[in-house]
Amino acid sequence: MRNDSGSLARRILLLVEHLPYFTIENLQIIDVPPYQLRIALSRLKERGDIIRLKKGIYTSTKFVEGTRGGGMDTAFIEFIATKIYAPSYLSLDYVLYESNVLTEVPVSFTLVTKNKTYTVHNNLGRFIYHKIKDTLFCGYQTVRKNGYIYYKGDKVKALFDFLYLRKNRILNREMAEELRLNLEIFSKSEIRRLKHYVDQEGSGKMKEIFRFLFQHA
Numbered sequence: 001m002r003n004d005s006g007s008l009a010r011r012i013l014l015l016v017e018h019l020p021y022f023t024i025e026n027l028q029i030i031d032v033p034p035y036q037l038r039i040a041l042s043r044l045k046e047r048g049d050i051i052r053l054k055k056g057i058y059t060s061t062k063f064v065e066g067t068r069g070g071g072m073d074t075a076f077i078e079f080i081a082t083k084i085y086a087p088s089y090l091s092l093d094y095v096l097y098e099s100n101v102l103t104e105v106p107v108s109f110t111l112v113t114k115n116k117t118y119t120v121h122n123n124l125g126r127f128i129y130h131k132i133k134d135t136l137f138c139g140y141q142t143v144r145k146n147g148y149i150y151y152k153g154d155k156v157k158a159l160f161d162f163l164y165l166r167k168n169r170i171l172n173r174e175m176a177e178e179l180r181l182n183l184e185i186f187s188k189s190e191i192r193r194l195k196h197y198v199d200q201e202g203s204g205k206m207k208e209i210f211r212f213l214f215q216h217a
Contacts, residue, residue, distance in 0.1 A: 079148035089151035095158035
């Protein structure tokens, strides 16, 4: 049994070491019962050979280590973030900090989803997925980088999402200013595009917040 178990573990690692992520369905090519695969995956996780991203989704430690240079490959982890809980796209604090709209370093990868709000911790980080209305799940771009394809909002959509999720807590101009947003980097065309999202959302509250922030726009 021990030899069989070791052989199964090696077969799994050979199969997944070149995959950015995998599920138990990817292992069905190995002709053993699913319960044996689950036992083998549990042991591989305990040994540190694979990383559990969330229930049912894994990546191999060897693949992760292969993405590292001076630090973890950004494209890989952004890709993984959108695969852990799909459909989703990177947005909010993560994109706003990357775009110099926020100065405070986010402690999590922040994404927008059509599904219910969800948070997961794993060896790669903390990932927070915020639910948004289906009609507002838009405005993201397809990123193709280093062989990965995933979805990410630009700073305009990230700002809209950021304000939309806080709209009931921004009660006046002072509270809007307390967000400490660097709005000077937005061009006039970007401000018009933000207003388009605000108009699309349609609430008086979002229109009021827009006026608080861009009263001369």
